[in-house]
Amino acid sequence: MPILFVLFIFTLLISISVSFTRNDKTRETIVSAGSIIMMLLDVGFCAWAFMQINAAGGSIEFLMPETLPVEIFNYVIIVGEIFLFVLISVLSIRHDKYHCIILSFMGTAPVLWMDATGHSVESGAMLRIDTLSVLMFMVVGLVGGLICIYSNGYMHDYHHHHLDVEKRPWFFQSMLFLFLAAMFGLISADNLAWMFFFWEITSTISFLLIGYTKSEEAVNNSFRALWMNLLGGCGFTVAILYSAFMYGSGNLTDLIYKGAWAPGIVIPVVCLSFAAFTKSAQMPFSRWLLGAMVAPTPSSALLHSATMVKAGVYLLIRISPLMTENLAGVMVTTIGGFTFFAASLLAISQSDGKKVLAYSTISNLGLITACSGVGQPAATWAAVMLLLFHAVSKSLMFLCVGAVENATGSRDIEDMHGLIVKMPKMAFIMTVGICGMFLAPFGMLVAKWAALKAYIDSNNVLLVIFLVFGSATTMFYWGKWLGKLFAVLHQSETLRDIVHKSEWYVMYVLTGLIIILCTTFPLIGQIFVQPMLSVEFGVTVGQIISDSDVRVMLMMLIMIALMPILAIFLIYNRKEKMTMSYMAGANAGDDRHFVDAFGGIRPSYLSNWYMDSYFGEKRILFPSLCIAAGFVIVLMILAIGGAIG
């Protein structure tokens, strides 16, 4: 228990001290040292909690520190919520975005009223840690710490390239740490009101970071993110009110264990799912995540791919036992499945690296959402695994794109043509990241496979169709990116390596993490995921992917690892004739120019296919949002109406 507090307070302290440190060198030192200590504390806490959980069998609860009365914490939360409301109001008035004030008021006021009038329910534990929380702590702590270290070098270069942006990296980095502290709170909270408080903090920090550059586009995008997340917050508030007044309970765990047979349980589940949709950028709320890409890359990697957007699906995974074969489950699976497919179609038409990553994030979050909505242990297993693999692979991809942008001045995929020659190490790391996203035998595919089996077993035809078509489109947009990286340009020099050492270390560690996850996922499933599922669903959950399949996949991994060695062996032992690529006209010698029919030298340009007239945003974004909005509205009305009537 104390170690959780130390972790939380330490992260807060780093955040505060960073915000007051104007000297670049000092600040970078604090950030690096602080991140490393935070990661160590995090691992320590996870180890401690894991042992405690094993001893207790299931989960450990904290009724809140024995030494301090709960009231103090409640006061802190009340003050914090009022502060958030005032902050949002002031900024909204400054930028003439009054709707945010109303939404913020609607979300915050009922909870404050409950606290003030004593209607709030404090039954049971305030904090609860189980193996799922431990996994989340690992992701948030390790990936978060690594990204904070990376942000040192990145922000240095960022302000070097963007002279028009006001320089305040201390604010940026301090917000990253504050965000991590809030995430620690969110994943350990069991009391709904506490969870909501941390939920709102993460929304607000995301809003502040998106608006970092203060350009008009950034401000507009940040307010879009804000209002959508605040709207979701309102859903959260309704769920809190409903469970307090109808069930006299304010705890998530109570809701899950006791609520399963309670009448009208669909209502809070639907409201919480609605909140999760906004947080995890499911359609029709997906647009804020695209807009969030204006923020500097570390915030995209940390908030908008690895952790904050995972808070939504984390909540869905928690409540997934309540979605077995009811309308809430239908709503969640439909929206998730549809988002998975539609976002992967949209990703095809994008050539901006970060936009592809954003659409892919939305798409994968959709898949996780769909898995948790099935409400079967096997599907939820897949959801947890997807969450884990996605957090690591996607944050690595963001960091790579950020580093490439700082080194070459562009984050367009077209400009990554021949990266394997220009930045070989970077191309290798990106290849691992991309393969980790969609290719056998790497992580995501394993989870997708488990998801497919679970969908078939739950007789969900629509979801299976979404999944098979979505996998095909996913393969297309990742595959063509990979093809760009692999193009070998002759007569081309390696670029000067201006990526900071610290950035390289971070990317190496993340690459290592992906490889470790790929080789140990059955173990992770067995140690962390299956026990949690057994408790949540009340049935013993066995192995999801059979041993023989795991063995075959390990064999494939080893074969891929051996490929380069085999290739070197092959190349050194042969006398083959090297030649230039065939270009219809004679190759002018550098693979970029050819000799035309009149003897003149012309440049050639090889582009990927984007099929803008078929899959472009102009053509399918609006219809997809309308369809998704229709699904959400109709299914929410049906679910809530059905529960009331």
Add this chain to the structure above:
Amino acid sequence: MNYMILIPIAIYIIFTPIVGFFLEGYDRVVSSRLQRRQGPPFLQPVYDLIKLFEKQAIVVNNLETALVLGFTIFTIFSGCIFFAGGDILLVFFAFSLADMFLVLAASSANSPYSSLGSQREFVQMMAYEPMTLLTAIGFYMVCGSFNVSDIINQDVPAIIRTPGVFLGYCFILIIKLRKSPFDLSTSHHAHQEMVKGLTQDIAGNVLGILELGEIYEEVFLMAIVALFFVTKNPMSYVVGIVAALVVFFIMIVIDNVFPRVKWSNMLWITWGVTLSLAGSNFLILTMLKMAGI
């Protein structure tokens, strides 16, 4: 680990080229008869491959060679999983990995034709991928298992309950076997509008390695056709082989009858066929399952 599974794997690795050459020769002879010309001898594919292996490789870069090798190794490996009775979904996943190696090889060549070929191959993969997964799902719905070893131990052949899936699978075979109208990325015929497309910059014995991989792939694809007919009864294997030959013959006829289409037509037609044939078949199977039949 059960060492008995090594026997079918060994048989597969050794005898597949023979079966493959038979199919290729059959293709050449039937095609030439359809076109009313003399055509090459039945063993021409064998001579072609031998000649390729005797040639010096002319390569544009070493990465490409390594990737082509990856394609062939993983194609053979996926076939091994299949013939060892493994998980059919895993087989398809391993195949898409092999395909990815091939397309990346073409991308690495960095020539206009290879590049166009690789983009078209990506579209082809996007077109057939849903159907391959639905094929595996169809077997699972009927046999209750993804394992090939269980699928071949049924009392009734799978095709009885999966006619839609079977037809859909035959449809994507046109793409997979690189037959006209869907031989967009590269073609077995002498040339197309982008010369050799995908395999443009692969030559000599490296091309030989690639062709060998494609022969293994072809035999595996036809084995899936046979799998629809196989039951416990040993005679059913004969039925399966005959069915595969008939399907292969139809592929050759289609190849000779239809002109090449645009990529967008291929994508929409294939997805449409997948959805209407395999999708509805899957829907009906699910409804039967829910009704407890």
